[in-house]
Amino acid sequence: MExxxxDVLWIVRHGxxxxNVASDAAHLAGLSEIxxxxxxxxxxxxxxxxQQASxxxxxxxxxxxxxxxxxxxxxxYLRxxxxxxxxxxxGGFSADLGIDADERLREKEFGILDRLTRGGVAERFPEQAEFRRLLGKFYHRPPGGESWCDVILRLRSALDTLSLHQREERVLIVCHQVVVLCMRYLLECMTEAEILGIDAAQEVANCSVTSYEFNPRLGPKGKMELTRFNFVAPLEVAGAPVTTRPDEAVAAR
Incomplete structure (x- = not known):
């Protein structure tokens, strides 16, 4: 069987x-813009x-x-x-192990809603707030930005590359909250309702680990099997506070 x-896939949200800090401050102060x-x-x-990353x-x-x-x-993205x-x-990785940047793993693009809080979107772009309410964030694409479906489309390509060039490797991906969730959607063949239910239940923590291992017994050719989601024990053991604030354009996520 080819x-x-x-062998292993770790998907980590950035620290x-x-x-995230500016977003916390804007929401606490009731501001429209971050x-x-x-x-x-x-x-x-x-x-x-x-500290979390270390x-x-x-x-x-x-x-x-x-x-x-x-x-x-x-x-x-720098973060x-x-x-x-x-x-x-x-981490004690091999001295010659490089870090390959892949723009398909970038943050969801927020377009005209960038840097606005949920209140800011309702105030400045009420029609977009209504579109998002009607369509849901899985399908709503703000002008100049992306829907979750758009992110999923580019991640399909990234996973194809992974399957072609990183077979039997142990792969660490460092990315963003929406990317972590959309990866779960793809790897586990979820529905919109299933992934949005996971999203609603808990925020993906900074530097949390979502991991998969290849299981040859799943399906005729084997599949990646979820082993951890939103795993923060490494931070807790090290005494690094766990933080969960979504990225700055919270309203558009």
Missing amino acids: RRWP QSAG AIAERDVDVPLSALGE ALGRWFAAMPEHERPTVVLASP ARRTAELIREA
Whole structure:
């Protein structure tokens, strides 16, 4: 039987970012707009986010060397790339292991709703708030932005590449909250209702681990089987606070 999947797949949300902190402040103050100076792609980790990433790296370092990642993929966004770098530094990975940026793993694009809180969307773009209410966030695409379906479309391509070039590898992906959830949707062949139910039940924590292992007994050719979701024990053991704020354009997520 020809294998088409990695041995292990870890999907990690980036550490807490400066955007997450600014989003908390905007919501607490009841503001319409989140105060961020950078482009979304350039938003850095907070000091706590760096602590979280290093804590997760130490969790990988505690594994036997033959169980650690052999491939690292990351969103090109600064907060994801830096998380991957800190995990690699603390994780005892092979010295020549690079971090491959893949733009298909990038954050969901929010278009005209970027940097707005839910209240800000209702105030400035009431028609978009109504469209989102009618369509639901799985299908609603703000002008200049993406729906969840758009994210899923590019992730289908990313998974095809994974199955072609990372077979039997141990792959670490560092990405974003919506990407983590959309990966679950694809790998587990979920429905819209199923993945939105998971999303509603809990936020994907910063530096949480969602992992899969290849199970040859599932289906005629084997499948990836979920082994962990939103796993934050490495942070708790290291004393790094667990944070769950969605990325800055909360209303559009």
